[in-house]
Amino acid sequence: MSEHDLLVLAGGSGERLGGVDKARVRLAGRTMLDRVLAAAPDARRTVVVGPPHLARPGVPAVLEEPASGGPVAGIAAGLAALDPAGEVPVVVLACDVPRAARAVPSLLDALGSADVAHLVDADGRAQLLVAAYRRPALREALGRLRTGPHGVSVRRMAEHLVGVGVPDPLGLGEDVDTWEAARRVEAAVKEEERMSEHHQPVGPELTRWVSLLVEELGVDPDAVDVEAVLDLAREAAQAVARPAVPLTAFLAGYAVARSGGDHAAFSRTVERVTELARTWGEGA
Secondary structure, three states: OOOOEEEEEOOOOOHHHOOOOHHHOEEOOEEHHHHHHHHOOOOOOEEEEOOHHHOEOOEOEEOOOOOOOOHHHHHHHHHHHHOOOOOOOEEEEEOOOOOHHHHHHHHHHHHOOOOEEEEEOOOOOEEEEEEEEOHHHHHHHHHOOOOOOOOOOHHHHOOOOOEEEEEOOOOOOOOOOOHHHHHHHHHHHHHHHHHHHOOOOOOHHHHHHHHHHHHHHOOOHHHOOHHHHHHHHHHHHHHOOOOHHHHHHHHHHHHHHHOOOOHHHHHHHHHHHHHHHHOOOOOO
């Protein structure tokens, strides 16, 4: 993953949630803020924009001055705390989008020479608070706000930035702004955790089983990447449905055999089917 800093916006009044502190709302036993921080551990530096009680070991909390200035004021305060100078990209995540941290690698990969890479929701809307920004571009965008960042919309801040959209077929960018949304996102979180529990390293039992299979079935062992097959199974389960896993694996194996059965055929097929699973639902 590219080197980056992380800025987590954890302010806001949570009016549609009855005025609760959104950062401290728990989903499946963990606060939304902690879910974002735990899912994005690879940042060089991290800052939370919110009240002091939201600070974590090694992660300071800062507030815009004056307070309640909106997300752009929060971004400005967070960038100042991180140090606006330099070239390292800044990932901006809202804490009420607790699954968004899973999109960070894709955002950084997509950034390239653009000013910002952001998720795009199912309705085609840019999610500028789930985004990776080139640091100089973000600095310049904030500097163009003649009246300052308070009360400014994120779209106005980003109106002159060159952006690239990253599709979100898994709904990672869904924000928790109502209790109904909280229930939906919590269900998705629980399913992801359940799948993660089943993702164990390839141990000796599985290694022996694969060795037996390839010998009995006459498969070239060098043509099979077990981790790639397991990754494909997880993608099919999460993006499509659990019953899709065995059928997907069978059809992928059949396609590999028809394409020659060697490692090149395996890699091509698994890569293609994995991509299909990841983008499943974009056009639905």
